[in-house]
Amino acid sequence: MDSACGKRIYVDMDDVLSRTTDTYAQIVAQEFGKQALFEDLVSFDLKKSFGLTDKEFHHFFDLVHQPEVLLSYEPVEGSLSVLSRWAEQGHHIDIVTGRPFSAREASLAWLDAYKVPYAAFTMVDKYNRTANVRSTVITKDQLMHRRYDMAVEDSREMAIFLADRLTVPVILYDRPWNAQFLDHKNIRRVCSWQEITLSPHTCRHNPG
Numbered sequence: 001m002d003s004a005c006g007k008r009i010y011v012d013m014d015d016v017l018s019r020t021t022d023t024y025a026q027i028v029a030q031e032f033g034k035q036a037l038f039e040d041l042v043s044f045d046l047k048k049s050f051g052l053t054d055k056e057f058h059h060f061f062d063l064v065h066q067p068e069v070l071l072s073y074e075p076v077e078g079s080l081s082v083l084s085r086w087a088e089q090g091h092h093i094d095i096v097t098g099r100p101f102s103a104r105e106a107s108l109a110w111l112d113a114y115k116v117p118y119a120a121f122t123m124v125d126k127y128n129r130t131a132n133v134r135s136t137v138i139t140k141d142q143l144m145h146r147r148y149d150m151a152v153e154d155s156r157e158m159a160i161f162l163a164d165r166l167t168v169p170v171i172l173y174d175r176p177w178n179a180q181f182l183d184h185k186n187i188r189r190v191c192s193w194q195e196i197t198l199s200p201h202t203c204r205h206n207p208g
């Protein structure tokens with residue numbers, strides 16, 4: 001490890017750092033009486049995955065972005081200790097989330113509650129939500145100007161975008177909705193945080 005050269009690491013929040021979709025399954029069961037096993041959630045489209053009507057999905061979307069729900073998510077096993085180690089080693093952790101702007105305060109409160117050692121918090125309109133037209137939510141085009149040394153994502157589409165457009169090595173956190181075969185020289189699939197190691201390649205981020 002080259003501790004003199006802090007790497008800039010993109011870390012997604014939902015289902016990489018926080019156990020979001022695990023919690024969704026419980027909420028859908030409680031609210032709509034619909035049962036879904038985590039391993040059956042093979043679509044990134046939650047409406048489809050949970051078999052919700054449009055009306056149910058709008059209610060669900062509002063519900064899961066309420067502060068008390070956002071704050072209730074548990075951290076993904078192993079994530080906090082790896083991030084703490086990286087921070088101690090001098091790396092810069094940028095939490096990059098596609099959550100809507102309305103989730104900003106609760107997201108920051110969650111990061112503080114779990115003492116996540118992040119250097120930056122970025123909201124990106126990953127899923128083209130028009131309600132996100134705010135100066136504090138950047139577009140994917142703006143994200144392309146960022147330089148990262150590594151990214152950890154669970155969205156297959158975002159992983160491909162990062163690997164192709166930012167040419168960043170991506171760790172794809174294995175989830176049922178991204179399980180479709182993906183052969184990309186810049187993308188490596190892992191099933192746990194313990195498998196994520198920083199590659200020893202030279203830091204390409206220019207600290208200046």
Ligand SMILES: [Mg+2]
Binds near residue numbers: 015153
């Ligand atoms: Mg995610």
